[in-house]
Amino acid sequence: MTRPTRRWTALGMVLATAALTSCTTGSEGAADTSRVRVAVTADATSFDPARGNVAADYQFARLTHDTLVRSNPEGETVPGLAASWEESPTEVEFTLREGVTCSDGTALDADTVAAALEYLASPDTGSSITGNVFGPGEPEISSDTDAGTVTVTLESPWSGLLPGLSSAQAGIPCTTDPEELASGGAPGTGAYTLTDSQRGSEYTFSLREDYDWAPDFGTRGSFPETITFQVIENESTVANQMETGQIDYAAFTGADSARFDPGEYTVVSRPTVFMFLVFNEREGRPGADPRVREAVARSVEPDAFRNAVTSEAGTLLNTVVPADFRCALDDASLLTETDPDAAAGILGDVEMSLVGTNAIAGGSGNEYVRAALAEAGAQIDLRNVDNATWGTEVLGAEGDWDVTVMAALNPSGTLTPTMSLLTGPPPPDGRNFGAVDSPGLTEGFQSAMSSVDTGEQCAAWQDAQRAMLEGHHAVPLSSVDVSWVMAEHVSATVFPTGVEISTLRITD
Template structure:
């Protein structure tokens, strides 16, 4: 399997950034240089699967609503919205908005894009988050300026689901050429503030502010400063390199998730914000014919071999915290019962794991943690191979639905800030069927509790059902909770980016000098 050459990639990015100049050190005042973790796998928002896909999608495509502080929503392409119940919604579309080719963004345009996003055959990773197992019908009324959404089954997270980058509105030119859309080569596809104007994989991506763009969302606390005319995104996998380039002035904004954050302690030339919406946990491939299919005792043995605290310390430089579910402790309705987790017991693990062969996969961003998991299993007698892949290849492998991996070290960026987002990784429709579940095991009992929760409006009723859903997957050992991975976004003086609760919004990039 492919392993990214971390240092070579970082040096290449450094050369490009140094040549381009930046607001912090290069003298350019209308450009923001920001790091990515790796190359985007696609520029089609509906097909986005990894964090870097989400970043570019947010900059290139607007959504009908956006996340705001305090788990509230702000208007995006929609100026207002109403919910008749958990299955019927009306979106009022702002007038005067246009695509990157100048064509108007009408209710018909919005409905066509959302229909594609919601279609099972599109296989968007965000579909299940926004709809659960329901289907959706979007009916535009250009005269009234509205789009009515009707779900075949209730899903109370629907509006929050429409904030996802995957639900970004693709303009007609992009829908006519989806292959070109995915490659970023349809100039008229974009509905967001930026257009993609240059693309050099493994080096940099150039985004240019659309002339006359005026569709900025109406956040409760207005954004300050001005939008950059140019945004350069550079793939840099190594956190140490990101920190070095920030300090050298070659980067204006970068995100770091390890001990390199300490290099900015007390440095007034930078501001920092922390988000802990990324959690980590082990997922098992339970598809028929795999080593873990119908083997809860084997999954239990893996859990007995793992020390979540040791894993947390390795991946976060002792900045993270262990978790009791697939979501962080900040999420509403998250499990707090430690007794539901399998206790560490290396001796018991060895009785089941000795001689068993496992293939462990994970992203390069968690490479130290991936190696720890492999070594812990080897210490229990298992034979283990481990592959740390770049985000794009890792996401493709673990969502394909095949048998090419056994244990996935999942880094889960919970964009919605709701527990269902992470629960759907371990139950419900499988990824190969258009869902988010990477295990391939439906878990009808657990998913039944999730769908019950999404039909409820009362928070207590929701939490009761979600507690039962968590108990189900923990008792089945479909996943092993590990820890949070705090991500610290570092911005040089004169630059800003907004974090809403635990969600970093790339489209809020601003120059504030």
């Protein structure tokens, strides 16, 4: 085996972080400083990290199942369950951290980790990130329990392996029993276990007494004894409950975050959700016709969409990620000019089903798109659904839809997670939920992921984005700033795209 030129270890690594603290609170009464009560606007779709699709899934996975590696606030890959690793373009050997146990008390060994990775890679699992992590083909995964090592060998070079293995969906459970994982009772490697589950209402996670291997992201304070998630669909209701001390931590996409004085609460805002239109391009659907996709692009005005969602607080997008992401194609001239009159000639007889999540500003962006398409003559049926339903019906490709306002979360700072939604096989075998068929996009994506040269990667990424825009396979709109609000006794670490749930702490 050819050994690489670089080795990461847990020793001597410098982590640059920004810790959050606050001074006073606007809450009424004394706070319970043993727990953090978190508001989420929609249910999870799965407790199995490999099968997660929406924000709540990722948050739950981060608490219960740690990953081999993590990404720190500087965007560097750092140790997680793996203390170190050696890498080449087609292979990575991980040396596991000593002393890690599963939540059922058993020691985490290399065979267990290898089984978890094989489960993630298996087509039978149907994980939406398998191709994003391992690239084309099936990886070979082996373990050496005595040496405490796990080796992942790829069929071809794939630059997304380490970033992919840092994602919440690559969390390492201590079983591969699908039923046990789906129930939320599977033994895990994270700091918390699920101790109470009331679907549609409340989820409680309790701290493990033996957990002491969290990455040092610089957060001040101690782990909460419990973290309770309360499902509250309306952000104004969430804000009311924060003001009365019933909620300690919440994320806001609408105007309610302005109710919280940064002098009384910790308030952090970051561009976190990146919004663009995606079509169902399967045979027989309107989106399979490139003329329809172009007409839809001519019907919407990104600036008007931004105003509807964020009141000008967001940033207009020229591609499906912000301009500061590495290799992003920042060329507004490639965008289709708004021309509703021209669109009307194509959309006048078209019937379309628009399905979107109401987790972003109550679905106001979906309503804008519906009105814009209706004005251009299309017959539009809009369904504003909760995030869990949207994840199942649209991202999971199990529902009846023609166009959606994609609300993409991408904390990686790279194009890979978002662009992988637009290429490759559709669910359940891949992430291409719209069954997008663009040879140029696919070729650019594969070339970017197979290259180890950064210049070649960016050239290929830009080719992929041009093909995406020219074929109107995605219509860029705007970013949405998410504001995280925390009560007096809560702190966390700020990452470039927001606050990481696993860094929640109780301040002393």
